Amino acid sequence: MIEVNSFVAGNWIPPDATARPIESAITGIQIARAGNATLDYQAMLDHGRNLGGPALRAMTFHDRARMIKALALHLGQHKQALYDLSYDTGATMADHKIDIDGGIGTMFVFASKARREMPDGHIYIDGNLEQLSRDGTFMGQHICTSLRGVAVHINAFNFPVWGMLEKLAPTLLAGVPAIVKPATSTGYVTEACVRILLQSGLLPEGALQLISGGTGDLLNRLTSQDVVSFTGSAQTAGKLRSAPHILQNSIRFTAEQDSLNASVLGPDATPDTPEFALFIKEITTELTTKTGQKCTAIRRIIAPQALVLAVRDALCASLAAIEIGDPRDKTTQMGPLVSMAQKRDVLAKAAIINQQAECVFGDADFSLKSRKNGAFMQPLLFVCANPDKADLVHKTEAFGPVATLMGYRDIPHAIELANKADGSLVASIITRDPAVAREFALNAGAFHGRLYFNNRDSMAQSTGHGAPLPHMVHGGPGRAGGGEELGGIRAVLHYMQRTAVQGSPDILSAISETWVKGAAEITPAAHPFTRDFDTLKIGETIHTAPRKITLQDIEHFARFTGDNFYAHMDEAAAKANPFFPGRVAHGYLLLSFAAGLFVEPNPGPVLANTGLENLQFLKPVEPDDSISVQLTLRKKTRRNDDYGEARWHVLLRNQHGDPVAEYELLTMVSYSTPLG
Numbered sequence: 001m002i003e004v005n006s007f008v009a010g011n012w013i014p015p016d017a018t019a020r021p022i023e024s025a026i027t028g029i030q031i032a033r034a035g036n037a038t039l040d041y042q043a044m045l046d047h048g049r050n051l052g053g054p055a056l057r058a059m060t061f062h063d064r065a066r067m068i069k070a071l072a073l074h075l076g077q078h079k080q081a082l083y084d085l086s087y088d089t090g091a092t093m094a095d096h097k098i099d100i101d102g103g104i105g106t107m108f109v110f111a112s113k114a115r116r117e118m119p120d121g122h123i124y125i126d127g128n129l130e131q132l133s134r135d136g137t138f139m140g141q142h143i144c145t146s147l148r149g150v151a152v153h154i155n156a157f158n159f160p161v162w163g164m165l166e167k168l169a170p171t172l173l174a175g176v177p178a179i180v181k182p183a184t185s186t187g188y189v190t191e192a193c194v195r196i197l198l199q200s201g202l203l204p205e206g207a208l209q210l211i212s213g214g215t216g217d218l219l220n221r222l223t224s225q226d227v228v229s230f231t232g233s234a235q236t237a238g239k240l241r242s243a244p245h246i247l248q249n250s251i252r253f254t255a256e257q258d259s260l261n262a263s264v265l266g267p268d269a270t271p272d273t274p275e276f277a278l279f280i281k282e283i284t285t286e287l288t289t290k291t292g293q294k295c296t297a298i299r300r301i302i303a304p305q306a307l308v309l310a311v312r313d314a315l316c317a318s319l320a321a322i323e324i325g326d327p328r329d330k331t332t333q334m335g336p337l338v339s340m341a342q343k344r345d346v347l348a349k350a351a352i353i354n355q356q357a358e359c360v361f362g363d364a365d366f367s368l369k370s371r372k373n374g375a376f377m378q379p380l381l382f383v384c385a386n387p388d389k390a391d392l393v394h395k396t397e398a399f400g401p402v403a404t405l406m407g408y409r410d411i412p413h414a415i416e417l418a419n420k421a422d423g424s425l426v427a428s429i430i431t432r433d434p435a436v437a438r439e440f441a442l443n444a445g446a447f448h449g450r451l452y453f454n455n456r457d458s459m460a461q462s463t464g465h466g467a468p469l470p471h472m473v474h475g476g477p478g479r480a481g482g483g484e485e486l487g488g489i490r491a492v493l494h495y496m497q498r499t500a501v502q503g504s505p506d507i508l509s510a511i512s513e514t515w516v517k518g519a520a521e522i523t524p525a526a527h528p529f530t531r532d533f534d535t536l537k538i539g540e541t542i543h544t545a546p547r548k549i550t551l552q553d554i555e556h557f558a559r560f561t562g563d564n565f566y567a568h569m570d571e572a573a574a575k576a577n578p579f580f581p582g583r584v585a586h587g588y589l590l591l592s593f594a595a596g597l598f599v600e601p602n603p604g605p606v607l608a609n610t611g612l613e614n615l616q617f618l619k620p621v622e623p624d625d626s627i628s629v630q631l632t633l634r635k636k637t638r639r640n641d642d643y644g645e646a647r648w649h650v651l652l653r654n655q656h657g658d659p660v661a662e663y664e665l666l667t668m669v670s671y672s673t674p675l676g
Contacts, residue, residue, distance in 0.1 A: 004034035004188045007198070007210040009047040013039060020184055020213065025090035025336045026326055028373030032188045035213030044179055044209050045221055048150035052177030052206025057146050060121050062638055064173050065114035067202055072107035074200040075193070079104065082161060082192060089160065089186045090335040090375065092327040095290050098467075103162035109470040110169035110492075117489050118173075120638040121513050122146075124489075126498055129508070129516060136518045141508050144496040146175035149225030151495055152218065154240075156231045157183035157338050158293040160190045166470065166486060167229050172207065174495035176227070179218075181211040183232075185339055220245045227252040227495055231295070234258040234479055254494055255481035256474065258397050259295055260421035263465060264414050264440070265303040266431025271310050274456040279303075279430045280311070282454070283403065284318045286466045287379045288334040292401030293342070296426050296466040299397055302387075302417050305407035312383055312405055316361045319379045325368060337375040337400055346400035350380050356390040357382035357404050381405065387417055394420040411439050419447040423478020428452040428465040449476030449484070515539045515634045515649065528633060529600035533644040533669040541632040544597040546655065549585050551623040557589045584620040590627060590661050591615075594652055598631045607643055607668045612650075615663040619654070626655040634664065643670045 004022070005012045015033050022032040056064065075082075083096045091099065118124055123143050130140035151171045155163040164180055171178045182190035194210045197203060211218070219228065219240065228251060230237050237255040240246070246253055263283060269275035286298040303311045327335030337343045347364055362380035379401035384390045387406035394417075408414035418427050418440075427448045429440050432455040441451060450473065454462050468474035473487035485491060501511055505518035521541035524531070528540050558564050566573040567580050574580045591612075600606075621627060635647040646669045652661040 001030070002032035002188050004032050004191050004212040005210075006036060006039055006212045007194060007208075008039055009043040009209070010205060015213070018213075022185055022188060023339060024088040024374075025338050026088060026328075026374045028340055028375070031088055034184050034187050037214070037216070039211065039213075039216060041216055041218040042221055044211075044218070045150060045226075047206045048177035048179060048209060049148065050206070052204060052208075053146070053148060053150070053175070055204030056172065056175040056177060056207055057122065059175070061114050061118040061124070061173060062120040064175065065111040065118070068107050068114075068169050068172055069111035070202050071197055071200060072104045072111065074202065075104050075107075075196055078196045081196070082189060085189045085192055086160070087328050089157075089189060090291055090327060090338050092332055092335050093330070094333075095327070095335070098162065098289065099159045100161045103159070103165035106162065106166045106470045106486075107169045110173060113471070113488055114173050114492070115639070118492075119513065119635070120644075122175075123512060124493070124496065125512055125514065126493075132502060137504055138502065139505055139508050139516060139518075140500060140502045141512060142498055142500055143511065144493055144498050147225045147227065147495055147497055149176070149223055149227070151176050151178045151227045151229060152215075152222070153178055153180045154215070154228065154230045154232065155180065155182045155190070156295070157186045157342075158290055158295070160186040161193050163231060164190055164193065166468075166474075168208070169470075170486075170491035171229075171495050173492045176495040177207045177209075179209045179211060181215055184213060185342075187212050219243060222246070222249070222251050224249050224251060227254070229483075229485070229494070230255045230257070230481075231485075232257060234481070237481060252494070254475075254483035254485065256295060256425070256476075256483050256485050257479070257481040259423070259425040259476060259480045260299040260394060260397050261296055261424045261426050261428075261465075262300040262302055262418040262421065263298045263428040264408075264418060264430070265301075265307065265311065266429060266433055266436050267304050267411070268433045268436070269430055269455075271307070271314075274459070275430050275432060276310075276314075278454060278456070278459050280314045280318050282428065282430070282465050283315060284322070285464065287319065287381075287401045287403055288322050289466065291334055291337050291377075292379070293338060293399055294466050296468060297403075298428070298465060299403055300393070300417070300421070301403055301405040302408055302414050303405065305409060308383070308405060308407040312360055312381070315381055315405070319361055319381065322379065324376060324378065334379075334401070335376075337377060340373075340375050342400070343375040343377055346377070346398045346402060349396050349398035350382075350402050352392055352396045353382055353398060353402065353404060356386075356392045357384040360405075362401075377401065379403075387420075411436060412443075415440060415443045418444050421479060422447070423476055423480045423482075424448050425468075425474065425476040425480050426450040426452055426465060428454065430454055432456065447477060449473055449480060509539065513538060513635070515632055517649065521632060527600045528631075529606045530602075530604050532605040532672040533636065533638075533646065534672045536633055536636060536646060536669070538633055538636065541630060542598065544629040544631070546626040546628040547593055547597060548626045549589070549593070549621055549623065551583070553589065554583065554585050554623060557586055561586075561588075563588075580620050581622060584622055585625075587617045587661065590617075590621060590652060591663075593627060594629045594650065594661070597627075597629045598650075605670045607670055610645075610666045610668055612666065613664045615661070617661050619658055619660045621654060621660050627652050627660060629653075631665075639668070642674050643668045645669075
């Protein structure tokens with residue numbers, strides 16, 4: 001018997017007399033119990049706000065990213081224990097790879113993206129500067145800072161590990177502590193994962209707490225600095241998000257909920273094409289992976305009317321070959337549902353669908369002879385003859401291995417059917433026709449959080465209809481909840497406050513730790529390329545001597561590079577061009593000469609020039625004009641244990657002081673002492 005504990009204010013609290021029994025999905029026998037009606041929810045909030053939050057906020061985004069990577073590595077070393085527990089949830093080894101390995105992989109992605117896309121600081125810059133005054137002395141910038149509360153994560157039963165980690169990684173990156181509340185039926189796996197995370201010693205005290213069981217009056221104790229992130233049914237989400245306390249205090253509430261996702265077979269995908277086989281394979285996978293208990297699983301199958309019978313027959317044959325059994329058996333392809341209660345719910349929803357669609361595969365009374373008490377069932381495939389008038393089919397989600405096939409007349413009709421669910425997490429379109437894909441994107445995009453297009457060209461490397469990736473938005477409009485979990489750095493921003501700051505360039509530079517044009521310049525004692533990363537200061541600036549650009553320079557550059565564009569070589573043609581007064585210098589000649597003006601050539605801490613960004617040519621440079629360069633250190637970002645990235649603002653001016661070119665130069669600069 002597993003005693004599923006809660007972790008409250010630094011202490012493990014066992015279940016009490018009110019605890020709920022938890023049964024094995026395989027045998028139906030009780031294996032655990034969870035729940036405690038006496039948890040001190042205010043102590044949890046205080047612990048997170050007063051200890052966890054300050055400790056996380058003291059770390060930079062890169063510090064938090066390194067911590068998350070280390071946590072992922074630590075979990076990877078202990079995942080076998082999670083595999084062993086997860087079998088009793090009905091999950092096969094293939095399902096473990098999605099839940100446990102997928103959750104660990106999600107942490108790695110967030111850690112990596114944060115190191116690449118977020119500063120090694122405490123403030124995230126959102127968008128470009130806005131010039132609010134004519135002369136540039138009053139500017140505006142949007143910034144994001146960590147909320148001062150906690151994030152309450154209410155997770156679903158189907159992914160006890162990934163469901164927690166995909167919320168936890170962006171929350172910790174944002175500098176916000178988390179209180180995790182998993183679904184009770186599989187919470188024993190989550191509890192084991194939390195123990196592994198805490199035992200690593202990598203998390204600051206108060207950064208992670210766990211509720212095993214009910215949340216009591218926790219939500220009524222939240223403030224506007226707290227966030228609720230929910231995954232589960234639309235009914236529960238609606239009840240929670242409409243609570244008076246949540247509404248009155250404008251408490252952030254994001255939801256990922258019910259979704260009747262669709263998969264559409266394009267008219268070009270006839271039975272003799274690779275696309276048709278791919279369509280059948282994807283549907284079979286989505287019906288059987290996690291026994292169909294996935295928020296992204298395919299619930300509605302939409303095919304050209306002329307191909308409905310072919311799709312039906314192919315699916316029936318594919319589903320008949322699926323090996324259903326004990327998930328611990330290596331030959332098993334689909335295990336049981338998570339519980340007998342879940343099986344009863346799925347069959348009840350299937351009966352509703354059956355009112356408007358005919359069951360063509362599967363036995364509602366199916367049970368394994370060797371596991372009569374387990375929550376086993378066959379996939380159920382329905383065919384709907386009149387999908388235009390089958391509201392129950394488009395509104396009823398049986399959260400298990402249940403899907404309905406229907407036919408469409410033309411692409412507008414297929415789009416209409418796909419949109420009938422009034423909001424989904426994902427719709428897949430299997431087609432090789434770009435015109436079909438564009439029509440779906442234009443007319444179905446508003447109803448779906450993700451559109452997944454696949455065909456013979458991409459199927460070998462594609463991740464699958466039902467795979468939410470941390471790089472992209474996971475969420476959807478309408479019935480799907482309106483949330484946007486995951487989605488790269490945008491997921492981190494759910495737990496941060498966006499604020500518009502306004503002021504002088506000096507003020508904005510200090511706030512953002514990024515030099516803003518017009519801010520004060522620092523004159524370095526020595527050329528900045530001779531100094532290591534640690535001693536460089538934001539705003540350090542050098543002004544070079546001028547260099548004259550001659551006609552001979554222009555002609556030599558043209559001959560040497562082969563760039564004989566007429567604006568550089570033909571006076572009459574250049575004058576006829578509205579952009580040029582006559583022959584002008586090549587833009588890339590200017591960049592080359594600029595480098596010659598500001599580069600320090602001797603070996604030193606500058607290791608490499610890795611590129612330039614935001615290049616603009618602002619004014620033509622004519623023969624006998626001169627250019628000079630202003631080089632300013634704009635930003636520093638640590639990249640690894642040996643070197644960091646220095647971003648330089650480069651401005652070229654002519655002899656009159658007019659800007660002629662501008663860009664941002666990226667260099668890698670070594671530290672005075674390696675971090676490792």
